[in-house]
Amino acid sequence: MTTTLDLSAAARPAPASLPSLAGLTFEQLKAALVETGLVDERKAKMRAEQLWRWVYHYGVTSFDEMTNVSKALRNALEERFTMARPQIVERQLSNDGTRKYLIRFAPGVEAETVFIPGVGRSGALCVSSQVGCTLNCTFCHTGTQKLVRNLTAAEIITQVMIARDDLGEWPTSNEDRQITNIVFMGMGEPLYNLDHVSDAIEVIADSHGISIGRRRMTVSTSGVVPKIVELGERTRAMLAISLHATNDALRDELVPINKRYPLAELMDAIRAYPDLSNSKRVTFEYVMLKGVNDSPAEARELVRLLKGIPSKINLIPFNPWPGSGYECSDWDQIETFAEIVNRAGYASPIRTPRGRDILAACGQLKSDSEKMRASERLKLERAAQEASPDSTANTHLYGEGTNLA
Template sequence: MTIALDLSAANRPAPAGKPSLAGMTRAQLREALIEAGLVEEKKAKMRADQLWRWIYHYGVTEFEAMTNVSKVLRAELEARFTLARPEVVERQISRDGTRKYLIRFAPGVEAETVFIPSVGKSGALCVSSQVGCTLNCTFCHTGTQKLVRNLTAAEIAAQVMIARDDLGEWPTSNEDRQITNIVFMGMGEPLYNLDHVADAIDVISDGDGISIGRRRITVSTSGVVPKIPELGERTRAMLAISLHATNDALRDELVPINKRYPIADLLDAIRAYPDLSNAKRVTFEYVMLKGVNDSPAEAKELVRLLQGIPSKINLIPFNPWPGSNYECSDWETIERFAEIVNRAGYASPIRTPRGRDILAACGQLKSESEKMRASERRALERAAQNASPAETAKAHLYGEGANLA
C-alpha cells in the first residue's frame, strides 16, 4: 500500500484539550477508545491494533488518511483526539549532518533530541527522558539546567516520530533506514524515569510499528544502582554506564551520584544485569578530560575494574561548552589510553565528536541553548574548528560503535 503523507500537521502543536494518540502504548490506546465511548470493550483490541499500524507504521498525522476506518469513526476520532506531534521550536543541522531538534511539550517544558547520521552503517537518534537533570555532573552542560519534570512515554516516543517525520522515514521499512538505533543519552537520567522509559521502549520496539529492536536500543545511566537490574528485566535493552573515573574520590567530583552509589556497588549491579554476555556487552562511557582522568595509570586501573564484565569502553573527547572549566585531552593522550585498553582485550573506540557547532555533541544538550548569545555561538564554533583534520581522520579510523553507546 502506498500512502502519501501530509506532514504539515506534524509541525503543528496538539490542540489544547485534545489528547494525542501518537505516543500511546497499546494498552493506553485501547483504554482511550473505550473511555471515549467509541468502541465496545470486546472490540477495543482489534480497533486499537488497526489504529496502531496507521500511527506507528505509516506515521499518519491526520485521521482522514486511515482509509480502512469508517468515515463515521474517523470523524469521531477527529472530534476527540489528535495525531499532532509536540511543537518543534527549532531545528538545526550541523556541518557534519547531525540534526538537533528543540521540542516543546508544554509551556516551559522543552527538551532536545539529536539525530547522528552514519554511525558505522547506521544512524542513531539520541532521545531525552527528562527536561533538565538532577545529577550535576561537572563536565556536562545538560547538568547545569535544573530538572523541570520527567517526560511521559508518549513524549519520549514522539521524539522518534518527529525525527522520522523530518527524515521522511514513513512507512516503516527494514531497508535503507536512517534511524536504526535509539540511545537514551539525551537530557536527564533515564532510570529516574524508568516507568515511562520502559513504556516508550515498548512502543518504539513493537514489530508492527516503528520496529527498532531492543538490541538496538541503549539506555545510559550515571549509576542509579537499584534500578539497573530492573531496567534489564523490564526492557531487555542494551546498557551503557556513564563512568568517567576509576576511583571514588574523582568520580564523586565528576559524577556526584557516586557519593550515594560508589563504584563497587555500581559494578555489582552491572554484573546482575540480565543476559549479560559477550553478545550483550555493557558499554562504559569515559569522557577524556585533560590532566584529570586520562593518565596511563588510570587506563590500567580501568582495565582492572572491568575484569570479568563483558564490556566495551567508549572514549569520548570532551566537548566544550561556554563556562566549562575542563579541556579535552590531547589526541596523543587519548590514543595512548585507547592502546592500553585495547591491549587488554577491550574494544575502545574513540567517539568522533558530532554536532559540536550546534551544541548537539555528548554533554552539550540544554533546552535553553536557543537563547545563547551570538558571541557564545561563535566561541563554540571556533572551539569546534580547532580540531585538526588529522585528529578527525584518526577518530574515524577508531570508529564510534554501531549503537553510539
C-alpha cells in the same frame, strides 16, 4: 556552515485540549477507545490494531488518512483525540549531517533530540527522558539546567516520530532506514524515569509499528544502582554506564551521584544485569579530560575495574561549552589511553565528535530556554575547531548500541 532547517506545518503544536493517540502503548490505546465509548470492548483489540498500524507503521498525522476506518469512527476520533505532533521550536543541521530538534511539549517544557547519521547500522537517534537534570555532572552542559520534569512515554516516543517525519521514514521499512538505533541519553537520567522509559521502549520495539529491536536501543545511566537490574528485566535493552573515573574520589567530583552509589556498588549491579554476554556487552562511556582522568595509570586501572564484565569502552573527547572548566585531552594522550585498553582485550573506539557546531555533541544538550548569545556560540565553535585533531587516523564513529550525550 551550520544550517537552520526550514520550519513547516509539522512544527505546529498539538491542540492542548485534546489527548494525542501518538505515544500510547497498545494497552493504553485499547483502554482509550473503550473509555471514550467509541468502541465496544469486544472489538477494542481489533480496532486498536488498526489504529496502531496507522499511528506507528504509517506515521499519519490526520484521521482522514486512515482509509480502512469508517468515516463515522474517524470523525468521532477527531472530536476526542489529536494526531498532531508536539511543537518543533527549532531544527538545526550541522555541517557533518547531524540534526538537532528542540521540541516544546508544553509551555516551559522543552527538550532536545539529536539524529546522528552513520551510527550503528545506519544512524542513531539520541532521545531525552527528562527536561533538565538533577545529577550535576561537572563536565556536562545539561547538568547546569535545573530539572523541570520527567517526560512521559508519549513525549519520548514522539521524539522518534518527529525525527522520522523529518527524515521521510514512513511507512516503516526494513530497507534504507536512516534511524536504526535509539539511545536514551539526551537530556536527563533515564533511570529516574524508568516507568515511562520502559513503556516507550515497548512501543518503539513493537514489530507492527516503529520496529526498532531492543538490542538496538541503549539506555545510559550515570549510576542509579537500585534501578539497573530492573531496567534489564523490564526492557531487555542494552546498558551503557556514564563512568568517567576509576576511583571514588575523582568520580565523586565528576559524577556526584557516585557519593550515593560508589563504584563497588555500581560494578556489582552491572555484573547482575540480565543476559550479559559477548553479544550483549555493557558500554562504558569515558569522557577524556585533560590532566584529570586521562593518564596511562588510569587506563590500566580502568582495565582492572572492568575485569570479567563483557564490555566496550567509548572514549569521548571532551566537547567544550561556555563556562566549562575542562579541556579536551591531547589527541596523543587519548590514543595512548586507547592502546592500553585495547591491549587488554577491550574494544575502545575513540568517538569522533559530531554536531559540535550546533551544540549537539555529547554533553552539550541544553534547552532553548537558556540559549547562549551569538558571541558565546562563536567562541564555542572556535574552541571546537582548535580541539579537533589534525588527523582522524585510528578513530571511529559512534558504534552500535552506544549513547551520545
